[in-house]
Amino acid sequence: MSKSLMKAIRVHEYGDLGVLKLEDVERPEPQSGEVLVRVAYAAVIPLDWKIRSGTVKDIFHQPMPYTPGAVFSGMIESVGGNVTKFKTGDLVFGKMNGSYSEYGIVPVSVPFLNGMFHVPQNLKLEDAATIGAGAESAWKVLFTEGNLASGQTVLIHAAAGGVGQFAVQLAKWKGAKVIGTASSFNLDYVKSLGADQVIDYTTTPFEEVVKNVDLVIDTVGGVTQDRSWSVLKPGGCLVSLVQPPSQEKAREFEVTAKVSTAFPTSDDNIAVAQLLADGTIKAEIDRIYPLSEVKEAHLRSESRHSRGRILLNVNPV
Numbered sequence: 001m002s003k004s005l006m007k008a009i010r011v012h013e014y015g016d017l018g019v020l021k022l023e024d025v026e027r028p029e030p031q032s033g034e035v036l037v038r039v040a041y042a043a044v045i046p047l048d049w050k051i052r053s054g055t056v057k058d059i060f061h062q063p064m065p066y067t068p069g070a071v072f073s074g075m076i077e078s079v080g081g082n083v084t085k086f087k088t089g090d091l092v093f094g095k096m097n098g099s100y101s102e103y104g105i106v107p108v109s110v111p112f113l114n115g116m117f118h119v120p121q122n123l124k125l126e127d128a129a130t131i132g133a134g135a136e137s138a139w140k141v142l143f144t145e146g147n148l149a150s151g152q153t154v155l156i157h158a159a160a161g162g163v164g165q166f167a168v169q170l171a172k173w174k175g176a177k178v179i180g181t182a183s184s185f186n187l188d189y190v191k192s193l194g195a196d197q198v199i200d201y202t203t204t205p206f207e208e209v210v211k212n213v214d215l216v217i218d219t220v221g222g223v224t225q226d227r228s229w230s231v232l233k234p235g236g237c238l239v240s241l242v243q244p245p246s247q248e249k250a251r252e253f254e255v256t257a258k259v260s261t262a263f264p265t266s267d268d269n270i271a272v273a274q275l276l277a278d279g280t281i282k283a284e285i286d287r288i289y290p291l292s293e294v295k296e297a298h299l300r301s302e303s304r305h306s307r308g309r310i311l312l313n314v315n316p317v
Helices: 046-053 131-144 164-174 184-192 222-226 247-252 266-277 291-303
Strands: 005-011 020-026 034-044 071-079 091-095 103-107 116-118 153-156 177-182 197-200 213-218 232-240 256-259 285-290 309-313
Touching (some): 071 131, 091 103, 091 131, 116 266, 131 164, 131 213, 131 266, 153 164, 164 266, 177 184, 184 197, 285 291, 291 309
Parallel strands (some): 177 197, 285 309
Antiparallel strands (some): 005 020, 034 071, 034 103, 034 309, 071 091, 091 116
């Protein structure tokens, strides 16, 4: 009996855009405790091209060949045995290994993975694909790790980015005062998200105009992180998504500092999805590329000039 084939992006060696190959591969079949998902959209996130290039291979080593991608939305094509929470035809979003493919397997019987969720009514699949690519990270750095409360002040770096756009909206929803940094091009956009103050980082050093904030969300690292210590009030907190902050500096400025390591919970994902579905927050999508244009999608992501998230349209559902 012949095997069914599907299109998938395959990487056979670390390297530049040229290593991304569109190939025919065998379509998997779900085993017990698994579902087969027809992927509608796969998010392109910075970690995807960092893994592809080999720059993070000491941390994220990939046996070759592999299919990139970890974040998706789509529809359940079929289910294996012992699956009761999902059924064929359900619209879902979440995480899977190798989402740059027409179909993928998601294990649903491992409770601690919290990997896949039903799409709420009124939430578009393209918006659902942004949750695992930014919204859940924004939730955890603000609330799980940053303990942001109503009435506090938060400084969000790169507020127009894939995480920043959601962080601004979620912080405002919580009742915080929101300050964001952005390029000249994105100032009005970040204001439209609800930021109380937006600083053009290309013309104004943020540390000269910001003081006494309760929380800094660092999505940039490097000198931006180094310059962020002075804006925190004693007892404040810096949470970084990109690099471990200096504990020596944290003690010097009498603040808490951490790199984000928490895993979003099922409740976090469901809460964010419902906020998107009812229009309380919105997802900004920068570009949507067909799977065959994955190289252009990676190039766009690597440029770091996207506003919001970049998606691959793998299978119209």
